[in-house]
Amino acid sequence: MAKLVLIRHGQSEWNLANLFTGWEDVDLSEKGVAQAKAAGKAIKEHGLEFDYAYTSVLKRAIKTLHYALEESDQMWIPEFKTWRLNERHYGALQGKNKADAAEKYGDEQVHIWRRSYDVLPPLLSADDEGSAAKDRRYANLDPRTIPGGENLKVTLERVIPLWEDEIAPKLLDNKNVIIAAHGNSLRALSKYIENISDEDIMNLEMATGEPVVYDFDEKLNVLSKDKYPVD
Numbered sequence: 088m089a090k091l092v093l094i095r096h097g098q099s100e101w102n103l104a105n106l107f108t109g110w111e112d113v114d115l116s117e118k119g120v121a122q123a124k125a126a127g128k129a130i131k132e133h134g135l136e137f138d139y140a141y142t143s144v145l146k147r148a149i150k151t152l153h154y155a156l157e158e159s160d161q162m163w164i165p166e167f168k169t170w171r172l173n174e175r176h177y178g179a180l181q182g183k184n185k186a187d188a189a190e191k192y193g194d195e196q197v198h199i200w201r202r203s204y205d206v207l208p209p210l211l212s213a214d215d216e217g218s219a220a221k222d223r224r225y226a227n228l229d230p231r232t233i234p235g236g237e238n239l240k241v242t243l244e245r246v247i248p249l250w251e252d253e254i255a256p257k258l259l260d261n262k263n264v265i266i267a268a269h270g271n272s273l274r275a276l277s278k279y280i281e282n283i284s285d286e287d288i289m290n291l292e293m294a295t296g297e298p299v300v301y302d303f304d305e306k307l308n309v310l311s312k313d314k315y316p317v318d
């Protein structure tokens with residue numbers, strides 16, 4: 088049956104600088120570009136061919152998709168960009184250093200913000216500088232939909248409509264799909280696909296640039312999950 092490949096974007100400038108990123112539109116680092124190209128080479132080596140590509144509206148994921156498709160010579164496939172695949176919004180933590188935050192609030196609090204399923208980060212309001220409500224790319228969204236900060240649960244709730252309306256129907260139609268997105272939007276999607284519990288999802292990490300390949304049966308049960316390391 089159909090295959091689904093998930094790729095977390097290659098290392099970004101802010102991954103490198105250890106900053107909370109969320110919906111900030113930061114670029115790939117040099118290493119991130121190399122990882123994205125390596126992902127494409129691995130895809131080619133394994134003979135993976137896609138019918139559709141999905142990504143977020145953030146350049147680190149979009150560029151990762153493009154490098155991966157370029158290296159595997161399938162840039163021509165239909166490609167869709169959606170805010171539903173954005174990284175989880177990190178609220179008022181965006182732009183702050185993770186180590187500084189751990190010193191200020193304690194390691195445990197920062198770990199809870201980063202990996203708990205349902206604890207929200209400190210929120211941004213629509214008037215705050217850096218609010219996504221001021222960004223033209225979200226102008227067609229109901230302002231009440233634009234988050235001031237998200238946990239994994241809320242992230243999952245906005246990824247699911249995309250899965251149900253777009254991705255699952257294509258997989259059921261035996262089409263192969265590639266999704267280039269972010270650590271937490273992909274953790275959310277993996278939780279749903281693999282039926283991972285709220286507790287166990289805290290331990291699931293996505294490596295930058297690493298393609299994760301799912302094979303499904305005709306009821307969308309996972310038959311196999313493989314990873315192609317890129318470092």
Ligand SMILES: O=C(O)[C@@H](CO)OP(=O)(O)O
Nearest residue numbers: 106107108109174201270
């Ligand atoms: O800063 C972020 O947006 C994410 C992904 O890099 O970080 P975390 O490891 O806390 O999920």
